Amino acid sequence: METNISTKAKNGLGVVSIVIMIWTVIPLLWILATSLKSDAALGDSSKNVLGNFWPKDISWDNYKLIFSGGASDLFMPALWHSIIVCVVSTVISVVLATFCAYAISRLDFPGKKLILTTALAVSFFPVIAMVTPLFNLWRQIGLFDTLPGLIIPYLALTLPLSIWILSAFFQQIPWEMEQAAQVDGATSWQAFVKVVAPLAAPGVFTTAIIAFFTAWNDFVFSSNLTAQHAQTVPAALSFFTGASQFVQPTGAICAAAVVVTIPVVILVLVFQKRIVAGLTSGAVKG
Amino acid sequence: MSSIELKHIVKKYGDGFPAVNDVNLDIKDGEFVILVGPSGCGKSTLLRMIVGLEDITSGEMEIDGKRVNDLAPRDRNLAMVFQNYALYPHLTVFENIAFPLRLQKGKHSNEEIDKKVRDASAMLELDEHLERKPGNLSGGQRQRVAMGRAIVREADAFLFDEPLSNLDAKLRGQMRTEIARMQRRLGITTVYVTHDQTEAMTLGDRVCVLKRGILQQVASPRELYEQPTNLFVAGFIGSPPMNFLPAKVEGNSLKLPFVDVPLDGPLAEKVKGKDIVIVGLRPEHLKDTTVETGPEHSVKFNAVVDQTEWLGNEQYAYIPYEADGAVRDQLEELDRDLDGEGLRTQMIVNLDPRSRVLEGDEAQLAFNPASMHVFDPQSGDNLTRDDARAAEIAADSEKMRKAALERARKRDAEQAEKSA
Numbered sequence: 001m002e003t004n005i006s007t008k009a010k011n012g013l014g015v016v017s018i019v020i021m022i023w024t025v026i027p028l029l030w031i032l033a034t035s036l037k038s039d040a041a042l043g044d045s046s047k048n049v050l051g052n053f054w055p056k057d058i059s060w061d062n063y064k065l066i067f068s069g070g071a072s073d074l075f076m077p078a079l080w081h082s083i084i085v086c087v088v089s090t091v092i093s094v095v096l097a098t099f100c101a102y103a104i105s106r107l108d109f110p111g112k113k114l115i116l117t118t119a120l121a122v123s124f125f126p127v128i129a130m131v132t133p134l135f136n137l138w139r140q141i142g143l144f145d146t147l148p149g150l151i152i153p154y155l156a157l158t159l160p161l162s163i164w165i166l167s168a169f170f171q172q173i174p175w176e177m178e179q180a181a182q183v184d185g186a187t188s189w190q191a192f193v194k195v196v197a198p199l200a201a202p203g204v205f206t207t208a209i210i211a212f213f214t215a216w217n218d219f220v221f222s223s224n225l226t227a228q229h230a231q232t233v234p235a236a237l238s239f240f241t242g243a244s245q246f247v248q249p250t251g252a253i254c255a256a257a258v259v260v261t262i263p264v265v266i267l268v269l270v271f272q273k274r275i276v277a278g279l280t281s282g283a284v285k286g
Numbered sequence: 287m288s289s290i291e292l293k294h295i296v297k298k299y300g301d302g303f304p305a306v307n308d309v310n311l312d313i314k315d316g317e318f319v320i321l322v323g324p325s326g327c328g329k330s331t332l333l334r335m336i337v338g339l340e341d342i343t344s345g346e347m348e349i350d351g352k353r354v355n356d357l358a359p360r361d362r363n364l365a366m367v368f369q370n371y372a373l374y375p376h377l378t379v380f381e382n383i384a385f386p387l388r389l390q391k392g393k394h395s396n397e398e399i400d401k402k403v404r405d406a407s408a409m410l411e412l413d414e415h416l417e418r419k420p421g422n423l424s425g426g427q428r429q430r431v432a433m434g435r436a437i438v439r440e441a442d443a444f445l446f447d448e449p450l451s452n453l454d455a456k457l458r459g460q461m462r463t464e465i466a467r468m469q470r471r472l473g474i475t476t477v478y479v480t481h482d483q484t485e486a487m488t489l490g491d492r493v494c495v496l497k498r499g500i501l502q503q504v505a506s507p508r509e510l511y512e513q514p515t516n517l518f519v520a521g522f523i524g525s526p527p528m529n530f531l532p533a534k535v536e537g538n539s540l541k542l543p544f545v546d547v548p549l550d551g552p553l554a555e556k557v558k559g560k561d562i563v564i565v566g567l568r569p570e571h572l573k574d575t576t577v578e579t580g581p582e583h584s585v586k587f588n589a590v591v592d593q594t595e596w597l598g599n600e601q602y603a604y605i606p607y608e609a610d611g612a613v614r615d616q617l618e619e620l621d622r623d624l625d626g627e628g629l630r631t632q633m634i635v636n637l638d639p640r641s642r643v644l645e646g647d648e649a650q651l652a653f654n655p656a657s658m659h660v661f662d663p664q665s666g667d668n669l670t671r672d673d674a675r676a677a678e679i680a681a682d683s684e685k686m687r688k689a690a691l692e693r694a695r696k697r698d699a700e701q702a703e704k705s706a
Contacts, residue, residue: 174370180366180372182358183360184360195374
């Protein structure tokens with residue numbers, strides 16, 4: 001890596017990155033601040049400091065509302081649905097994509113190009129274009145408002161992405177590794193499990209996290225293909241109502257948004273090193 | 287311990303080009319065989335066919351008399367060292383070496399594996415690195431780990447695919463002797479691929495020279511050097527390479543660019559009916575008559591030296607000449623086959639280091655006509671090859687190989703007795 005950047009350029013880059021960091025962090029902080037405001041503070045800037053930004057008295061009412069209050073009927077099941085749907089679709093997607101990508105990068109079979117192009121083409125379709133036909137189909141075959149009814153579209157969303165990322169990873173692992181394992185007495189399966197899979201672990205982690213985020217943050221499918229029994233958090237948020245029709249549920253929505261962001265932040269922090277290693281090693285041609 | 291037999295082995299790729307064409311080779315038990323040739327000659331492909339990583343298009347491959355054409359690599363019980371070592375980066379050195387043992391489920395207990403790995407690591411002086419990962423090792427250490435992984439297997443044969451080409455020159459020399467010592471000590475059948483003729487000459491009991499997938503000559507290093515069968519082998523073996531000079535046959539003499547050589551008895555018989563031949567003359571067979579007496583019956587001539595290189599223990603002089611039109615194409619093709627750059631035609635002379643010849647000087651040189659190799663310019667065949675002498679050398683090398691193997695085994699047995 002090049003390190004001969006002048007001090008001036010370094011300072012310049014530092015300033016730019018601070019600006020970008022503030023730009024991206026402020027909305028998140030704003031959500032956090034809003035979730036801590038009481039209903040009264042939401043409408044009265046004199047109860048806040050820093051120009052309506054941070055509440056003078058921190059209130060946990062919004063969190064109480066979504067966990068045990070009036071909105072909990074809506075929020076708690078949605079949180080469960082989100083977790084189940086995202087974990088299941090991530091696991092299935094990563095497992096399938098691992099095998100598929102391994103086959104694509106290692107074996108020579110007819111239709112290899114077709115699979116890759118199809119995978120790419122599928123991810124080109126705007127999600128919204130698929131929702132209406134899916135809605136009609138799901139209603140007829142009874143998948144509407146069920147967990148599998150969400151997991152299947154999420155797989156369609158995450159599989160192409162996972163296949164592409166992982167096949168790039170597998171292609172970097174030198175062929176000789178596997179051949180050495182085979183000469184050492186391993187079957188193809190043993191070579192895959194003992195040599196290739198551990199080497200591809202960073203790639204698998206990266207893929208899993210990206211797949212998880214994609215499903216976790218989805219709004220379009222969830223809001224259209226579910227009613228109550230399988231609704232995930234992003235969709236549930238849109239159904240929050242205030243205490244009366246004249247009160248906006250802003251505080252509760254923000255509290256819920258903070259809650260659903262937490263797992264994502266934790267995931268990123270825990271796997272930070274692996275993601276970085278994965279992203280960079282996936283970017284460099286091997 | 288086993289013999290490997292290759293019968294009419296052919297490898298064709300998708301485009302129908304034969305990368306390996308009709309190779310017959312009989313590798314004896316405990317023999318060290320080298321596959322050598324310029325890049326793209328099919329030597330690696332041949333090795334990978336032996337180990338089973340490459341399908342055999344046609345022909346028979348037998349290990350210990352058993353046909354292995356359709357066996358998977360894991361069922362052939364061969365150990366291989368790859369050019370880039372192919373160590374498993376996520377495992378420690380210990381686990382890398384233990385890997386093949388752990389795959390043989392139930393065959394070895396943990397204590398056995400531990401003992402075998404430690405034996406191998408002691409032999410290769412890897413003891414203090416056992417807990418490290420391959421990524422933290424130097425090139426030579428990685429190379430030794432790869433060899434350790436091959437040794438613990440107690441495989442039927444070792445296969446090496448250019449194992450030293452990633453090391454620097456000094457380390458390469460050390461590892462070369464290390465491999466030779468290990469092979470003698472274990473007395474295990476070994477096939478070794480290289481493009482480096484020093485490795486080929488120093489390591490091999492027998493050397494197979496390949497050109498474009500076709501086996502040119504299989505012989506001991508000495509026979510290859512003294513009795514090459516054709517132009518290609520003659521040009522490939524030896525450093526600096528043999529000089530090839532065009533020569534006209536005129537009556538009772540052979541006209542070389544610098545000198546006329548009288549044609550006598552057997553040689554005259556062999557070149558009869560040919561107008562032009564190619565004469566091969568090794569640089570070390572030319573002498574500077576001012577510092578050393580020329581060999582007996584030598585032919586003397588003077589030539590202007592264009593460039594000299596003094597290396598301490600020897601000295602090279604370069605003497606340019608014009609190649610005759612009739613053989614120029616043949617020599618250019620040979621140069622291409624040998625990965626040459628098609629530069630000027632020049633004669634290299636390996637002078638005595640005491641020689642005071644300088645650039646631009648006229649040197650007084652001599653050589654013995656008996657040291658000449660004469661080649662047919664069309665077929666490239668060596669007309670002066672002495673089959674009886676070649677057979678003598680072959681028998682002699684085989685005897686020496688057997689003796690060395692016997693000695694190594696006896697010493698091993700003695701050592702085992704001592705430690706017992």
